[in-house]
Amino acid sequence: MTARVGVVTFPGSLDDKDAARAVSLAGAEPVALWHADPDLKGVDAVVLPGGFSYGDYLRCGAIARFAPLMSELVPAARSGALPVLGICNGFQILCESHLLPGALTRNSSLRFVNRDQVLRMENTRTAWTNGYDEGQEILVVLKSGEGSYVADEETLDQLESEGRVVARYVGGNPNGSRRDIAGVTNAHGNVVGLMPHPEHAVEALTGPSTEGLGFFTSILGHLAAPAQA
Template identity: 80%
Template sequence: MTARVGVVTFPGSLDDRDAVRAVRIAGAEPVPLWHADADLKGVDAVVLPGGFSYGDYLRCGAIARFAPVMGELVPAARSGALPVLGICNGFQVLCESHLLPGALTRNRSLHFINREQRLRVESAGTAWTGRYTAGEEITVVLKSGEGRYTADAATLDELERSGRVVVRYTGGAPNGSDRDIAGIANEHGNVVGLMPHPEHAVEALTGPSEDGLGFFTSVLAHLAGTVPAGADRSG
């Protein structure tokens, strides 16, 4: 049976259509989800896309966190049952929801950064990265103004120790992120957030590479039971 992957649209979401497209190219059935519906429509996994939900008012992701659709999503994600990928604004929503530790703050340079970005996949042990190899380098798009990942030292040490740093910027984080962290996972490996945009790198015509497709094919493999999350977080 084809996996059904939901993509949430908040008011101000920007990359929901690209996320839907990436899900389709990966071979799954994309299911549009609406922020105001407290219903996940029985999907097998969810993508929280990039953009500027609720205009980024207050703080990025701070209001989206309380959207009706999050009511069902948060407990299912926290329990380890529901794979959730947060990209850019979606990562901010996951941190504001406390599904992931730390926070995303203003880029050190204060400039909005829009560039092709080289990343190193540090963990292939999550629901969203099982099709990669630890140490593999990929090129995807980074485009964000508040992408500087920060957390207290104890949290960063714990993320490193438990293999929950999922992707890291190579050549230094352009936004000043602590320890060059571009993406992290929760303790179950089912919830992953990252600042760069794998959904923009899924076909040669429009992306800098096809390197991002692996996030979407990985969750399909995970749902098919071939790559269990957390089975081997180190590699």
């Protein structure tokens, strides 16, 4: 049976269509989910896409965490049952929802950054990264104004010791993120937040590479694994 991956649209989402296309190219069925509808429609996994949910008023993702859909998503993700990938604004929403530690703040340059970005994959055991090799470098797109990942030293040390840093920036830190962190995961490995945009690197015609597709094929491998056990 084809895996069904929900893609949430909030007011101000920009990359929901791109995420849905990436899901489709990976071989899954994208399912549109609306922020105001608490029904997850029985999907197998969820992508929180990039954009400016609710206009980024108050703080990026701070209002989206209270969306009706999140009332069902948060407990399912927290239990480890529901795989969730938060990209850019989606990462911010995951932090605001306390599904991931830390926060995303203004870039150290105080400017919006839009560039092709190399990442080094650090944790390839998550639901969303198992298709990569540890230490593999991939080229994706980074576009954000508030992409600097911050956390206190104790939290950063815990993430490091537990292997929960998913990816780091290579070739210079583009936004001032602590310890060059580009993405992190929760303890279960089912929730991943990533500031760069893998969904913009899935087709040779439009992306700097196709190396972002691995995030979307990884979830298929994760969902198929129990049936193979």
